[in-house]
Amino acid sequence: MLPTSTDVLVVGAGPTGLAAALTLARRGVGVTVVDRLDRPPVTSRAAVVHAYTLEVLDRIGVGAPLVARGLRSPGFTVRDxxxxxxxxxxxxxxxxxxxxxxxxxxxxxxxxxxELAAHGVRVLRAHELTGLCRDGAGVLADFAGTTVRARYLVGADGMHSTVRERAGIGFTGPAGGEESFVLADVRVTSTLPRDEVSLFLARSGPLVWAPLPDGVVRLVAAVADAPPEPDAAHLQALLDERGPTRRPDRVREVLWASRFRLRHRIADTFRAGPVLLAGDAGHVHSPAGGQGMNLGVCDAVDLGETLADVLAGGPDTLLDGYAARRRPLAEEVAGFADRLTRLATLPPSRRPARDLLLRLLSAAPPARHRFAMRLSGLSHRERTPR
Structure with missing residues (x-):
C-alpha cells in the first residue's frame, strides 16, 4: 500500500533507483521506492561493475557483498x-x-x-506513475487514483521515463534512427580467457564477449535487424561472423536472449524544481564499454547524498550542483561509448590505421593507463565532490 506522504519518492527499482533509495535510507531520510513491475526482472542488460562504481558502492555498504557474488576480471581486450x-x-x-x-x-x-530492506525500506511494486504535479511544497504523484505527496521525486524509471515526460524535460540527441542490439547469456565452448572481457571489432558492428560467474558468457552485439528472440543459430552466426576464427566459439546452451533498441539521448536538464533524474531517465547511449549502469549508480549515490544534505538543512541550490555535475559526465560517457562503437564500424580502407593506432596505444603504458582510467570510471573521481 502506498503512503500518503514521504520525504523522497523514488520511481524505478533498478540499480539506479535502489542505490538512490539506499543512500537516503542510510542517512535517515524517509524514502519510498515504487516500481511499475510486479516482480523484479530475472534478465538484465548490464554485466560489469567498474572500479569507480565499486568505490561508490562501498560508501553505501554494498561493495563487499556484491564483489562476493561476482567474477573479478583483471583486464579488457579489443580484438579483430x-x-x-x-x-x-x-x-x-x-x-x-x-x-x-x-x-x-x-x-x-x-x-x-x-541492504535496503535491512534499513527498513521495501520496494512497493505494481504501481505505475500516471501523473505528477509540482507545487510550492514539492510534488503530488498520482498512481491510478492514489496520490502521494513528496518533497522531492527521483525519476529512475529508465529510458522511457514517465517522470521525465510528465515533468516536461526534453530528451534530445543526435539525428538518426534507433540502434538495435542482441543480448544473450549463453554457455559456449571457447578458448577465450574466462576472466577477461573482449570487445570484437567487426564491419557489421561490435560484439562484446563478457564472462560471468558459473561459466556463463554474456554476448552483446549491435545488429541492424535483431530478431525479437534470438536463438542459438542466430547467436552462433554472430560469433562466426565477428568472433575468433582459428578456434571458433560454439554455442552449447542459450540461457536467455533478447533484443533492445535505443537512441542516444541526454535529458536537457537533470532537475526541474523538486523533480530530479538519474540513470537511464537522464542518459541513454551505446552499451560499448559497459558504461550505462555504472554511470546511473554513480548518479544515484551523488543525488542521494545531495538530497540528504538538503533535507538536513542545506541550501536547495545544492541540487543545482548535482544537475550541473552529472549532465556533463553523461555527455562525456555517451561520447566515449559512441567512439568505441565507431571504432568497430570503420570502412575497410580505414581499418589498418585503426589497428595500428590501437597497437601503439597498447604499447604505450601512459596512454594505456589513461584509457583504463577512463573505462573504469576512475577519471571521474576528482570531478565529484565526495
Missing part, C-alpha cells in the same frame, strides 16, 4: 577476430578495486534490495 589489438590491464589502477567485476544486473539489484 584472432588478433589482439589492445590489452588494458586493470591491476595497476589506483583503487582497492583494481579489476572489473563481472556480475549480472539482476544480482546487483538483489544485493541492493537486501
Amino acid at each position: 577476430r584472432d588478433r589482439v589489438l589492445l590489452t588494458l590491464p586493470f591491476g595497476t589502477l589506483p583503487s582497492r578495486h583494481a579489476y572489473a567485476l563481472m556480475v549480472s544486473q539482476s544480482v546487483t539489484e538483489s544485493v541492493l534490495t537486501a
Whole structure:
C-alpha cells in the first residue's frame, strides 16, 4: 500500500533507483521506492561493475557483498577476430578495486534490495506513475487514483521515463534512427580467457564477449535487424561472423536472449524544481564499454547524498550542483561509448590505421593507463565532490 506522504519518492527499482533509495535510507531520510513491475526482472542488460562504481558502492555498504557474488576480471581486450589489438590491464589502477567485476544486473539489484530492506525500506511494486504535479511544497504523484505527496521525486524509471515526460524535460540527441542490439547469456565452448572481457571489432558492428560467474558468457552485439528472440543459430552466426576464427566459439546452451533498441539521448536538464533524474531517465547511449549502469549508480549515490544534505538543512541550490555535475559526465560517457562503437564500424580502407593506432596505444603504458582510467570510471573521481 502506498503512503500518503514521504520525504523522497523514488520511481524505478533498478540499480539506479535502489542505490538512490539506499543512500537516503542510510542517512535517515524517509524514502519510498515504487516500481511499475510486479516482480523484479530475472534478465538484465548490464554485466560489469567498474572500479569507480565499486568505490561508490562501498560508501553505501554494498561493495563487499556484491564483489562476493561476482567474477573479478583483471583486464579488457579489443580484438579483430584472432588478433589482439589492445590489452588494458586493470591491476595497476589506483583503487582497492583494481579489476572489473563481472556480475549480472539482476544480482546487483538483489544485493541492493537486501541492504535496503535491512534499513527498513521495501520496494512497493505494481504501481505505475500516471501523473505528477509540482507545487510550492514539492510534488503530488498520482498512481491510478492514489496520490502521494513528496518533497522531492527521483525519476529512475529508465529510458522511457514517465517522470521525465510528465515533468516536461526534453530528451534530445543526435539525428538518426534507433540502434538495435542482441543480448544473450549463453554457455559456449571457447578458448577465450574466462576472466577477461573482449570487445570484437567487426564491419557489421561490435560484439562484446563478457564472462560471468558459473561459466556463463554474456554476448552483446549491435545488429541492424535483431530478431525479437534470438536463438542459438542466430547467436552462433554472430560469433562466426565477428568472433575468433582459428578456434571458433560454439554455442552449447542459450540461457536467455533478447533484443533492445535505443537512441542516444541526454535529458536537457537533470532537475526541474523538486523533480530530479538519474540513470537511464537522464542518459541513454551505446552499451560499448559497459558504461550505462555504472554511470546511473554513480548518479544515484551523488543525488542521494545531495538530497540528504538538503533535507538536513542545506541550501536547495545544492541540487543545482548535482544537475550541473552529472549532465556533463553523461555527455562525456555517451561520447566515449559512441567512439568505441565507431571504432568497430570503420570502412575497410580505414581499418589498418585503426589497428595500428590501437597497437601503439597498447604499447604505450601512459596512454594505456589513461584509457583504463577512463573505462573504469576512475577519471571521474576528482570531478565529484565526495
